[in-house]
Amino acid sequence: MCARPTGRRTGRPRSAEADRAILDAARQSLVELGWGRLTMGDVAARAGVAKTTLYRRWANKSELVVDAVAVLFDELDLPDRGSLRSDVEGMVLRFAALLEQPAARTALMAVVAEATRDEALRRRIRQAVVDRQKRLVAEGRRRAQARGEIPPDDGDPAPQVDLVFDVIAGAVVHRALVSCEPVDGDWAARFTGLLLGGLGAGAPT
Template sequence: MLDATRETLAELGWGGLTMGHVATRAGVAKTTLYRRWPSKNELVVDAVATLFDELVLADLGSLRADIEAVVREFAELLARPETQAALLALFAEGTRDPQLRRRIREAIVDPQKQLVRQGRAYAQARGELDPDLDEEAAAEEIDIIFDTVAGTVEHRILVSGEPVTPEWIRRFTTLLLGPFPHLAGGGAA
């Protein structure tokens, strides 16, 4: 049903997508959809959220390597037509619907911030970053790091239509790690 939602959204766009279209494509009754998702908004958010469940952060031995790997995975996910169609539709609708924007944050954005927390924890365990002393400041940094990475990659692919190449990922990571000279220099680990 979630695959059918993304396919229908990519084909028909937000305005054209109906629960009936999704039900037909998925081979289920509309009542089946409505039992799980009371609205199109809920259905589309869950369909997009499952895409982002694919992103993982492996401990590759250095913060640089960890960042480069997750940026590459994120870029590959964003390059898919169904991801692009779904995200652009959600972003557009979310600007007009505060409840949808809240749901996007809860189901998609906040869970993905876990990757940043995990990356920081790996880097701290390796001694690349100092331990967090202030939880509030650490939470704010996590938000900023997430917004920087997600916003930059989304802008590059969804707005500019530019490719995310290995060289671009290396340069972006170097800029991101700039405040940490011992981590910023050098090539991929």
């Protein structure tokens, strides 16, 4: 039986092109102006849209900038490099390469600093960036289990996924943004060796 039309208007669908332009403009504004001088009006002007268009999508600049950061992180992937060690090294280097982008570096540091005073912003960062990127750790873990490099799950894997994510993300962010030291192949290899040794997932004997 076919459903009858209800006659309700669903409103104008969101434009993916407009969304991309807005998020690009938000990152550009942040790099050029900094957090304090960035305004929704400036972003709207750069994106070529009305300010009301922004407010239909984002309540304030905090939400807008977090989503602008999240889009960059969503582009991260985890190619299968054949081993857990290689997969982890690849993840570290890809994450570091993302942080080398001025837009990603500036936006991430700005929202993290602002989040120290804003619990709602912290929650949004966790949901839009942190929780979504844990997928890479979960994916790498499943591959390693399929290869027999680490044992199958004995209970809920979420706590270990959370911990591994925190260790990798924390180390790379600190190295790249706090210590301002290079995250190169040598550092990635040494870090991975330490991480896998701690997890008991070194080379098979």
